[in-house]
Amino acid sequence: MTERLQHALYPAKPETNAVVEIEMTAPETPGEYQGFWNLYDPDGILFGHKLFIKITVVADGPKPVPE
Secondary structure (H helix, E strand, O other): OOOOOOOOOOOOOOOOOOOOOOOOOOOOOOEEEEEEEEEEOOOOOEEEEEEEEEEEEOOOOOOOOOO
16 A cells, blocks of 8 residues: 655754654555655755665464463
């Protein structure tokens, strides 16, 4: 599923670090998934590096049996 959303970030000063938190839910279907984000200033100008995430969803394995 691909969604195009915009979220305002808290102001950060140039040349400083900022924390970007993105709440996500992993798909139920096993596989590899990836996402990319770009950062834009209030004027719509792209800045910084592209943000990237890659996750691997694995099938549930056998449950351990308590002893």
